[in-house]
Amino acid sequence: MHNANVMKLLPTAAFVAAAVLLPVAPASATEVGDAAPMFTLPAARGDPVALDKLRGKVVYVDFWASWCGPCRRSFPWMNEMQQKYGGKGFTVVGVNVDKKRGDADRFLAQNPANFTVVFDEAGATPSAYAVKGMPSSYLVDGKGNVVYVERGFLDEHKAEIEQRIAALVGKS
Amino acid sequence: MRIAVAVACLALASCASMEPPKPWEKGNLARPDMQFDYDRLDTRTQQHIYTSKEAATGGYGVGGGGCGCN
Numbered sequence: 001m002h003n004a005n006v007m008k009l010l011p012t013a014a015f016v017a018a019a020v021l022l023p024v025a026p027a028s029a030t031e032v033g034d035a036a037p038m039f040t041l042p043a044a045r046g047d048p049v050a051l052d053k054l055r056g057k058v059v060y061v062d063f064w065a066s067w068c069g070p071c072r073r074s075f076p077w078m079n080e081m082q083q084k085y086g087g088k089g090f091t092v093v094g095v096n097v098d099k100k101r102g103d104a105d106r107f108l109a110q111n112p113a114n115f116t117v118v119f120d121e122a123g124a125t126p127s128a129y130a131v132k133g134m135p136s137s138y139l140v141d142g143k144g145n146v147v148y149v150e151r152g153f154l155d156e157h158k159a160e161i162e163q164r165i166a167a168l169v170g171k172s
Numbered sequence: 173m174r175i176a177v178a179v180a181c182l183a184l185a186s187c188a189s190m191e192p193p194k195p196w197e198k199g200n201l202a203r204p205d206m207q208f209d210y211d212r213l214d215t216r217t218q219q220h221i222y223t224s225k226e227a228a229t230g231g232y233g234v235g236g237g238g239c240g241c242n
Contacts, residue, residue, distance in 0.1 A: 067202035097196040126196040133195050 029130040032149055036061065036140040037128040041095065041118035044108070049093060049118050055144055058090045058168040060161075062137040063126050065097050066107035071135045074153040075111040081165060082115040088169040089142075091116060097126050097134075137161075141168055 030037060036059075040050040051059065062078060064071035082092045092115035098104040099121055108117065120126065129138065132151055139148035139161065148164050150157055193201065200206065209215040 063196060065196065065199060067199045099197075099199055103199070123194070123196055126194070131195055134198070136195075 036146050039125045044117040056142045059140040060092045062094045064135045066103040068134040070153040079114045090169050
């Protein structure tokens with residue numbers, strides 16, 4: 001009787017042991033100098049967007065969500081950057097991390113984006129970048145390396161990021 | 173019995189592997205109705221009563237003395 005109970009518990013014990021012994025290894029955060037983790041994600045319009053297809057271009061990868069206040073502030077600026085440098089081999093890719101697509105669509109109706117917007121409801125991409133806060137943005141050069149990381153969109157960093165973009169598009 | 177204890181220990185230990193939500197998973201936590209001071213009038217009333225009962229003013233920017241009259 002006693003033994004039967006123990007036997008019944010064994011699968012549970014095995015499951016619990018697995019949960020304890022196999023924790024998901026935390027991905028190390030993407031920093032300046034790292035290769036930007038690749039992604040292929042569905043876009044708001046047209047074909048899915050793959051980061052490696054943008055090799056040769058300067059890309060500003062921005063993780064945003066409808067519930068994130070600073071993201072709202074960053075949209076006009078990202079529109080401006082796209083407009084200024086879009087013709088010179090630069091592109092903004094806004095990666096939306098909302099769990100519900102409807103939330104993102106409502107946000108986009110209020111804050112129009114003239115840059116590429118892709119959707120990652122599962123959160124695999126922010127996970128790969130180990131995003132530490134919202135919004136987080138990664139300036140990626142033509143070789144696919146991260147040259148600048150912006151965590152939380154600060155107004156006083158706008159000029160510096162723009163300078164970096166201008167310098168990078170000037171090089172390529 | 174010994175195995176039961178081992179199972180209990182493992183079950184408890186598994187709680188340690190629980191993780192807080194990631195920065196990109198905080199959509200629900202960011203909702204207005206998830207805030208402590210969602211309803212400003214309610215917060216004010218709560219603080220008013222609190223300061224009256226405690227005979228002290230809290231550091232919440234809400235006026236109030238021990239008499240419960242203001």
